[in-house]
Amino acid sequence: MARPRQALLTKERIVEAAAALIDAEGLDACSMRRLATELGVQGPSLYNHFATKAEIVDAVAEVVVAQVDISVFHGNDWREALRLWAKSYHAVLAAHPNIVPVLATGPGRRPAGLAMAEAVYGALIDAGWSRARATHIGALMRYLITGSALGSFALGFDADPELYDHYPHLHRAHELAAHRDAVDEGAFQLGLDLLITSLSDRYDLGVRR
Amino acid sequence: MARPRQALLTKERIVEAAAALIDAEGLDACSMRRLATELGVQGPSLYNHFATKAEIVDAVAEVVVAQVDISVFHGNDWREALRLWAKSYHAVLAAHPNIVPVLATGPGRRPAGLAMAEAVYGALIDAGWSRARATHIGALMRYLITGSALGSFALGFDADPELYDHYPHLHRAHELAAHRDAVDEGAFQLGLDLLITSLSDRYDLGVRR
DNA sequence: ACCTGAACACCGTTCAAGT
């Protein structure tokens, strides 16, 4: 088969398969040859639709970020909007943890990433925050959200239990994995709550630096 | 040359060269063959000293984390200790940003990582925080520190300036890169300040959940 | 226009062969 009259591939099919592969087996498993096999095609065929592998991965990142709900910035107080957006973003990344490293470096040229940055920054500016502070708050939220999505804290203590016996306070660290949700979600919720509450306090004081 | 009477390689030399290579050109550039070349040796020779590439990268992570100052947990109020430790950790990661993805998934079996977890958690327990809350606070700090170290927020808007013209509030986003330090450091400092201040408030209220 | 096989310059890792 050289060229079928009906194209075998489309950008959409490629991105869909890449997203599934990344979700199921991680970024490393998503090689051009492997992805092509998944699509019933040979590796080089993908280059008829995307110039590089990075473009494919970027397109996956785009569809993931597009799932974040940014409609909450309309009709909500900035505090509530920020909280709802952060929870939505957090939930989307929890569902697609393997793509997080790609998002953690910024919006790039991705429309959904830029639309999200615009919505967050615009809402803070409209609420009266200075441009410098609005930028800081936006950055800070990304730090918390991507930092928490990058790797489970609870699952980070997955060595053999005996290892932790050498550390007076860590001797039960291996039990964290069994309470993964309570640990990881609890930490994120605490962080979000602390940040928004204390930002709100400063705002009410009229600091608005 | 088959076997020199004086070994050409040592674990220390390998880790030192790997750290330099990762700092200078990133994790991807640190391949076994490239690293071996840097050491004047052939690729497979490295396997006489480390079982896998992951072990080498882990050893680099260890020496980086070992630079974080955890002595601050002695003789300081928990608030001040947490602040000083976070600043030290942040500064170390800022000096070695390319290794951050390796640390972001937890301490693993690395002595320095475990000693740091022990120091942070122990200090929070000794201050009176419950085990659940101390865990949350520890996780939260890692989220902020690794999240901020993973990628500059300011440099994330590095597309051509025209791209941002389509977004009402982002039209000056390309100027962020010129103020990278003020943006990135300001956001981190703000986050650290907000978190510790608001934790302190809850602590003084006697919540200590 | 779009898919293919062959090729290039890389990977991590294994292993028998050398001293």
Place this chain on the structure above:
DNA sequence: ACCTGAACACCGTTCAAGT
């Protein structure tokens, strides 16, 4: 014990050849 060359099964990407 420690370094080597050759090999295996992979990478991302290019390109001439096919329809």
